[in-house]
Amino acid sequence: xxxxxxxxxxxxxxxxxxxxxxxxxxxxxxxxxxxxxxxxxxxxxxxxxxxxxxxxxxxxxxxxxxxxxxxxxxxxxxxxxxxxxxxxxxxxxxxxxxxxxxxxxxxxxxxxxxxxxxxxxxxxxxxxxxxxxxxxxxxxxxxxxxxxxxxxxxxxxxxxxxxxxxxxxxxxxxxxxxxxxxxxxxxxxxxxxxxxxxxxxxxxxxxxxxxxxxxxxxxxxxxxxxxxxxxxxxxxxxxxxxxxxxxxxxxxxxxxxxxxxxxxxxxxxxxxxxxxxxxxxxxxxxxxxxxxxxxxxxxxxxxxxxxxxxxxxxxxxxxxxxxxxxxxxxxxxxxxxxxxxxxxxxxxxxxxxxxxxxxxxxxxx
Numbered sequence: 001x002x003x004x005x006x007x008x009x010x011x012x013x014x015x016x017x018x019x020x021x022x023x024x025x026x027x028x029x030x031x032x033x034x035x036x037x038x039x040x041x042x043x044x045x046x047x048x049x050x051x052x053x054x055x056x057x058x059x060x061x062x063x064x065x066x067x068x069x070x071x072x073x074x075x076x077x078x079x080x081x082x083x084x085x086x087x088x089x090x091x092x093x094x095x096x097x098x099x100x101x102x103x104x105x106x107x108x109x110x111x112x113x114x115x116x117x118x119x120x121x122x123x124x125x126x127x128x129x130x131x132x133x134x135x136x137x138x139x140x141x142x143x144x145x146x147x148x149x150x151x152x153x154x155x156x157x158x159x160x161x162x163x164x165x166x167x168x169x170x171x172x173x174x175x176x177x178x179x180x181x182x183x184x185x186x187x188x189x190x191x192x193x194x195x196x197x198x199x200x201x202x203x204x205x206x207x208x209x210x211x212x213x214x215x216x217x218x219x220x221x222x223x224x225x226x227x228x229x230x231x232x233x234x235x236x237x238x239x240x241x242x243x244x245x246x247x248x249x250x251x252x253x254x255x256x257x258x259x260x261x262x263x264x265x266x267x268x269x270x271x272x273x274x275x276x277x278x279x280x281x282x283x284x285x286x287x288x289x290x291x292x293x294x295x296x297x298x299x300x301x302x303x304x305x306x307x308x309x310x311x312x313x314x315x316x317x318x319x320x321x322x323x324x325x326x327x328x329x330x331x332x333x334x335x336x337x338x339x340x341x342x343x344x345x346x347x348x349x350x351x352x353x354x355x356x357x358x359x360x361x362x363x364x365x
Contacts, residue, residue, distance in 0.1 A: 007060065007229060008164030008174070009098045014200045015207060016058060016228065017043075017191035018221040025217065032187050035215065040093070042210040043193060048203055050196035053094030054181050058190040060232050064167040067177050068147035071130060072154060079147050085126055085175040086166045089184050095121075095161055097192040105140035105159030112180045118155035119183070120144060123176040127160045136160040146177065148184075155179075169232045192225070200224065254301075255341045261297060263349045266290060283354040287347075294346030295339060302335050 019039070026032045036054060044052045057063040068082035076082055092108050094100075103124060112119045122130065127139035134142070139157050146153045163174035181189070195203055204222050211220045276286065309331070 007169055008162060009059070009100060009225075014097065014195065014225050015193040015203055015222060016225045017193065017207065017211065018058070018188075019191070019211070019218055020188040021215070021218050023187070025215075026187075029185055033182070033185055035218070036181075036185075036189060038214045039191060039211055040091070042214050043191065043207055044093075046203070046206055046210060048196055048198065048206065049193060051093050051097040051194045053097035053192045054091040054189050055094050055098075055192060056089050056181075056186040056189045058192075058228065059088070059098075059164065059166045060169065060228050061190075062231075069130065069177065070145045072143050072145045075145055079152070082147060083129075085129075085177050086173070087177045087179060088166065089179045089181050089186055089189075090121075091181040094178075094192060097194045098164075099194070100164050101162040103160045103162060104136040105157070107159055107161075108178075108180045108182075110182075112158070113182050116183070118146075118153050119158045119180055120146070120155040121159040121161055121178040122157055123161060123163045123174055123178075125163050125173075126175040126177060127157070129175055144177075169229070251337070251341060254338065255344065259346075259348065261294075263352075265293060266349045266352060277354075286354045287350040290350035291343055291346045294342045294349075298338050298342030302338050306331055306335070 021032055021035045026035055040052050040054065043049055057065060065087050066084045067087040068079060068084055070076060070082045090108065092110065095102060095107050105121070107121060108119070122139060122144075124136060127134070127136055130144060131139045131142055137160075139160050142157050144155050144157060146155055161178070164176070165174070166176055167173070193200065193203060193207060201224050208220060208222055211218070276289075
């Protein structure tokens, strides 16, 4: 069901765990961090687990956070005019657990603590926008000014990773800033779990048991990450099914229209066809004549339809995924389909045309 869906995550079949430790039990940031570290260690200790990571918010989960940024060397005086990028807070194992390739530098590690200067990892697109004169390697080590609320933070870029979807599978905006969980930790987080081998869903029970061993009072929602991705696919799938249903009705009406029009043309030209047969026209010649007329009508209608489709292409962008509003392959396929329909709709009238009795037709005339 996810074939052809490009999210940028190599492993879309892993597990995702959603939890929120209660403030009454975990009142301080330190206690919250200890809980999450324990949860990660407990899951990572399972022999069937390949990698575990933390992230907030979860990509494609209908929640998107943004951050304003600027190059300190060319920082606009008004923070309200700074450009925006999406952001998330991740830990050391997140990129491995989600299969996001590291292009340059390093991911976060234990040295990126609360007592060290802020550090960030950028997506490829973010690095290209923030430092256009540099390649992905040149972005590492550069400084980036960030606005988190009213606070200005000067962070150092320690790595660049491949682009991945965060606010929607069809979004072209892939500028993303990753913050370190040890430096900007959040209370609610998601754990991303990749299986060492086999079906990740088989880990659901063992992952649940591992989390209960840390704190059985914290409720955990465990589900396959593919469910999250599918939630983003459904609107496009519904739109495609709806358009497909209308398209099927349109094809049926077009076939009936061609059949009716060609049938009327054949009946109104009975004398002409009778004369043609009388002077030696073969059945094959008569059939080709009638089918050519049907194809001519289809070509005219197809040309008008394509012109209207191109003019109205912008209105279809919201329900299209994986294909452009003006796609040559799609238009070519539609034209071929309607030509086939025109031939099919013309065949029966063409066969009837060859059965005209020239003697009876001429006598009636």
